[in-house]
Amino acid sequence: MHELSIAQALIEQVEGRLAGKPAASVCSVTIRIGDLSGVSPDALEAAFQVASDGTRLAAAKLVIERVPALGTCQGCRRETSLEFPFHVCGHCGSTDVLILRGREMDLVSFDIEETTPMPDEPADPAGRR
């Protein structure tokens, strides 16, 4: 269940970027999880729900973009998709494959809603009401 540590790290990462924005709340968080990252998206989603409780991410929806594994075969030099756990080239069967994509565990972006109390007398450069 290292997904709990990952969820906590994610929440701290977003909270850190909200410092100085006291009135902001987070509506959604988009992350990218590679198929070779060793992270279970379901477990991460459950962990995120638990860990975000009481934070400004409590109501946030977690959007997980999966990244399929992709490698370059060192034998035939072609790009190949990869199945966990054996990294076998789909073209020539070599196991000597350099992984290009699939280990991602990234925070892509998050959506916030900022509420700003405005003065009762709205400022107008021309002084109109």
Add this chain to the structure above:
Amino acid sequence: MCEKCGCAGSHHHDHEHHGGHHVHSAARTVTVGERILSRNDEAAAWNRRWLKQNGVVAINLVSSPGSGKTSLLEATLERISGRITCAVITGDQRTDNDARRLMGRGAAVAAIETRDACHLDASQVGLLLPGVVTKGTKLLFIENVGNLICPAAFDLGERIMVALLSVTEGEDKPAKYPSVFTSAPVVVLTKIDLLPYVDFKLDTCRDYLNRMRPGVSILELSARNGTGMDAWIDWLEQIAAE
């Protein structure tokens, strides 16, 4: 300018009224593009720099519980302590039993109780480094929490990850728990003195390991009767001298 309230803002916003005050609420997207574990990565990079500056090679020992990490370290310290100064950091969810087992063998030892966590992280290790790494230390063993999944995700700043697999666990463990075995360039098969008593298929295990990480170095040993320990010690002396 906002037609509803006359404010100067050009952004899209909604209106609510709270006690006579206008409240603007605006939605926007903050683009980040950063690893989720970037804070751990930064701590690991700090550890790596510190270890390099102090001439220390750190080895992150990872395995399931009961595969013989502490037994291997006991036997290792007995053989190597006179020649190479070592330090050990042990990690367990609870107790410092492992650390106490390893004391009195010529190495400084420190324990981390992770409490709720199933792995060590780089900042926990970093906090202990200045205390446990004494002058002249060449090798630091970090005995991770016994777990074949989670420790693989957390870089500790080590030079190399070494995975242990005991022959009592079954030859297909690498295929069942790939995270660790695709990450570790060195795998130590432990308790090989028990091979006559278990159905462990050594060739099948080697095949799995090679398919999961082409070029992996596989050492086979028994900390109990000493078989294969010389090759392990040779390897340690080699990387300590690098």
